[in-house]
Amino acid sequence: MPTSVRTAxxxxxxxxxxxSVLSNTISAAIAGAYQQRFGLSTPQWRVLCxxxxxxxxxxxxxxxxxxxxxxxxxxxxxxxLRSHRVxxxxxxxxxxxxxxxxxxxxxxxxxQVAPFALTYEQELIEPLxxxxxxxxxRLLRTLLGRAIALGPAGRPHRAAVAPRV
Amino acid sequence: MPTSVRTAxxxxxxxxxxxSVLSNTISAAIAGAYQQRFGLSTPQWRVLCxxxxxxxxxxxxxxxxxxxxxxxxxxxxxxxLRSHRVxxxxxxxxxxxxxxxxxxxxxxxxxQVAPFALTYEQELIEPLxxxxxxxxxRLLRTLLGRAIALGPAGRPHRAAVAPRV
DNA sequence: CCCGATTAGTTACAATTGTAACCATTATAC
DNA sequence: GTATAATGGTTACAATTGTAACTAATCGGG
Numbered sequence: 001m002p003t004s005v006r007t008a009x010x011x012x013x014x015x016x017x018x019x020s021v022l023s024n025t026i027s028a029a030i031a032g033a034y035q036q037r038f039g040l041s042t043p044q045w046r047v048l049c050x051x052x053x054x055x056x057x058x059x060x061x062x063x064x065x066x067x068x069x070x071x072x073x074x075x076x077x078x079x080x081l082r083s084h085r086v087x088x089x090x091x092x093x094x095x096x097x098x099x100x101x102x103x104x105x106x107x108x109x110x111x112q113v114a115p116f117a118l119t120y121e122q123e124l125i126e127p128l129x130x131x132x133x134x135x136x137x138r139l140l141r142t143l144l145g146r147a148i149a150l151g152p153a154g155r156p157h158r159a160a161v162a163p164r165v
Numbered sequence: 166m167p168t169s170v171r172t173a174x175x176x177x178x179x180x181x182x183x184x185s186v187l188s189n190t191i192s193a194a195i196a197g198a199y200q201q202r203f204g205l206s207t208p209q210w211r212v213l214c215x216x217x218x219x220x221x222x223x224x225x226x227x228x229x230x231x232x233x234x235x236x237x238x239x240x241x242x243x244x245x246l247r248s249h250r251v252x253x254x255x256x257x258x259x260x261x262x263x264x265x266x267x268x269x270x271x272x273x274x275x276x277q278v279a280p281f282a283l284t285y286e287q288e289l290i291e292p293l294x295x296x297x298x299x300x301x302x303r304l305l306r307t308l309l310g311r312a313i314a315l316g317p318a319g320r321p322h323r324a325a326v327a328p329r330v
Numbered sequence: 331c332c333c334g335a336t337t338a339g340t341t342a343c344a345a346t347t348g349t350a351a352c353c354a355t356t357a358t359a360c
Numbered sequence: 361g362t363a364t365a366a367t368g369g370t371t372a373c374a375a376t377t378g379t380a381a382c383t384a385a386t387c388g389g390g
Contacts, residue, residue: 009279011214011231015286016191018305021232023188025312026181032317041376049176060338066176067186071378074339096338096385114174121180124311132304139293139301140183146289147190206346225368236348239370261355261368 026124033116038109039083043068043076045113048102051086052110055101058091062100085109191289198281203274204248208233208241210278213267216251217275220266223256227265250274 011017027042034040040048046066051057057065063073077100080086085106091097102110125133176182192207199205205213211231216222222230228238242265245251250271256262267275290298 008218009214009283010218011211014214014282015289015301016188016195016282017211018309019184019188020192022305022309022312023181023184025309027185029312029315029317030181046176046182049174049179053173053175058338069378070339071341074341075377078340094338094386098339117179117181118174120315123315124180124308127307127311128304132300135297135300136180136304139297139304140187142292143289144183144187144190146292147187147194150194150285150288223368234348235369236371239368240347243370259356259368263369 030117030120033120034113038113040109040113041076041079043072044080047073047076047080047100048085048106048110049114051100051102052107052114056099058097058099060097080106195282195285198285199278203278205274205278206241206244208237209245212238212241212245212265213250213271213275214279216265216267217272217279221264223262223264225262245271 031042031045034045035042046068047062050062050065059073059077060070062068062077063070066073068076077086077088081088083105084103087101087103088098091099125136128136196207196210199210200207211233212227215227215230224238224242225235227233227242228235231238233241242251242253246253248270249268252266252268253263256264290301293301
């Protein structure tokens with residue numbers, strides 16, 4: 001039964017629930033590609049992705065771009081430093097902040113995992129026709145914009161939990 | 166840029182990431198409606214929803230229908246029993262299992278929270294045209310089916326984490 | 331300048347959650 | 361029938377995660 005014509009809260013058809021199940025299923029699948037194999041947690045993987053594309057970011061910048069909170073970023077960066085996948089130096093213009101970049105080991109790791117993630121994404125949307133993919137893109141953008149606009153349903157906004165991929 | 170034409174893993178456009186952010190944003194909004202106000206955790210809320218629609222389920226049945234694992238269900242049911250929102254009796258035909266049902270307090274609570282959740286869902290999809298809602302429904306079904314079919318990306322399947330709404 | 335307010339980042343502690351081991355009961359195989 | 365496996369459910373322990381408090385550095389207004 002489509003989302004728009006129900007009147008009772010049937011969990012199976014409830015849009016937030018369906019999104020949650022879908023997202024968790026997909027995230028678990030991708031996480032399988034790096035968790036045990038490379039000992040990489042999801043927050044670490046997300047930091048890696050951001051730094052692969054744009055190096056020299058501060059932790060705060062990483063937090064903003066990944067929608068993770070700063071404590072999660074701090075922990076992930078700490079682990080990545082310990083495993084020598086990320087390098088850090090203090091920024092000259094603001095000694096509170098640091099500039100983060102992948103080490104060569106970090107880049108190698110990213111180069112191993114990223115293709116898998118992209119391939120998975122392609123296989124995931126493989127059954128969708130081209131115009132469906134465009135529609136999906138638009139629907140997700142609309143829904144996210146709407147969810148942000150609606151806000152926390154009448155109470156002070158809470159930082160979003162760290163997404164799993 | 167649509168999901169289908171990228172070649173590098175740009176987190177902001179990566180479908181699994183976008184689904185995760187969207188799902189977490191929505192879940193956080195709805196959770197705000199019951200967390201502090203009624204001291205209800207998300208697993209508890211989900212058990213409540215299932216039992217409101219179909220009473221006399223066993224915990225294992227609840228687990229199956231909510232896509233939560235049995236430990237999470239056990240804990241949620243335990244809390245709901247302590248707060249007298251759920252009643253439990255041992256099933257006569259199989260003394261391992263129990264039959265769960267909402268107490269009147271549980272039903273009252275559900276009657277308070279459910280309308281909010283449904284209203285939120287309606288407001289969320291309000292900007293979507295009728296045919297977009299149908300398409301969304303279809304796309305989510307297709308993607309979930311595909312994600313399940315693709316499975317855990319080449320390794321033994323792990324129980325999905327408990328969704329947040 | 332210089333003092334309060336803000337921001338970057340870390341640490342400590344509490345709460346949640348996952349994993350594994352476990353008991354009781356029922357189904358299955360011989 | 362009895363041994364063995366499988367299932368429902370709980371508990372204990374470890375690992376993750378959220379929250380709050382904290383230090384250090386910069387910003388802003390007098």
